[in-house]
Amino acid sequence: MVSTAAGATSSGAGLEGEEGESIWGEDDASIAETTDVELLKRAWRNEKAAPEILLFEAGLVQRAREQIQLLEETVEDFVENGTDDLIVSLYQMDLDRSLFLLRSYLRVRLQKIEKYMFHISRTDLWNRLSEQEKKFSKRCVNAMEKHLEQSVLSRLPYGYQSILKQSISSEEDDMVPEPKLDTFVFCKSKGAVGAFQLDDVGDEIVDLVSDDLYVLRYKSIKGLVEGGRIDLV
């Protein structure tokens, strides 16, 4: 999490008398990286920052759910057998934080589904949804179709009644909102990705060094995000 620290050595005056030990939390961050909370946090950030819906982290969500449930039970036990309030409240906070992450992750996805339901249900983005999300998406599409049909489309003249097209003469589905993959995102590479080509033409190359922060077009780094080689921030 911490940017590569260069000039942290202020051991001159020794105000606190700390030994040269690194207090930047860097080493700890790399250990913590492997916990499910850390993974969930990354998934949440990426999902929030990416314009399109990403692959549902089924295994991770499952594990997070189990851990949350387990801790809920533990906390209940603690309350029953009168464990110290401090300990109970600390565990409760840990629980709340994990719950927040999980809920927010699921919610961001639902927002995307609501926004792009027609697009998602007509492309292979569909395969990125969980079973429950697919159900939700289908119900959403049905409700929206019905609503548009009843309120507007049925009263329009022939040729303008499609949900997907402006008029019968449109060649493409030009009334389907699509995520803007052209948008720019902030990203941080995890390891050195190396020279990276920003577009198909290949006349623009960025050298992605570890931990550098870049603003790039989502489209060009899409593959890196999906492959987990770069994190959105």
Place this chain on the structure above:
Amino acid sequence: MAGQSDPHLPMFTAPEVEFLAEDEIVEIIPNVRMGALHMICGDFGPFLPQIAVKVPLWLAVAMKKRGKCAIRPPGWLSVDNLTQVLEAERESPREFQALPFHYVEISRLLFDHARDDIPDIYMVRSLIEDIKGVRFHKVETGLETISGRTHAVKLKNLSAMEVNIVRPFLVRTLQAFYKHDSPQIVQPQGSLNSKRPQAADRGPRRDLRPR
């Protein structure tokens, strides 16, 4: 389209960025005896009086609020180091100094909840404010250098909160430039409005301008 109000999904809010910062590890010196905590976000402790132990910031703040520990301020949060950083920050108008990704949030949380644990707090606080000011000024002047030729921006060492603040401006600007510079969009428009002569050659449009 470029000037349209919020076509995006909501991004990170300031409290959300703070939430992320609260997972950064700090050292505390407990004054109570407490067994190890096996939490979802990791195992911490055991806690013994006067023995320093590493915990996430949220845990440190929670214990501090109840008077159960003292927080050891991180090494970078000292007058010495911050003075150096500020100086360097002023000397190099195009670079950001290395500070923790969450320095704004961490320092803010510590100022709010652990003021008695930070030596020279007034000095430290005003140094942080100054550093924030200098850095933000750089971000602002940096925004002016963005042009239609900018397709990637490098922001080495920019912190989380700073990212969050410039995000809307930067993304919109880049998007607008990209859109108006993009031949796929420009050409069909040109053929429709024949009255407006189309700039035939816009030069090499993809020119990387790293900063």
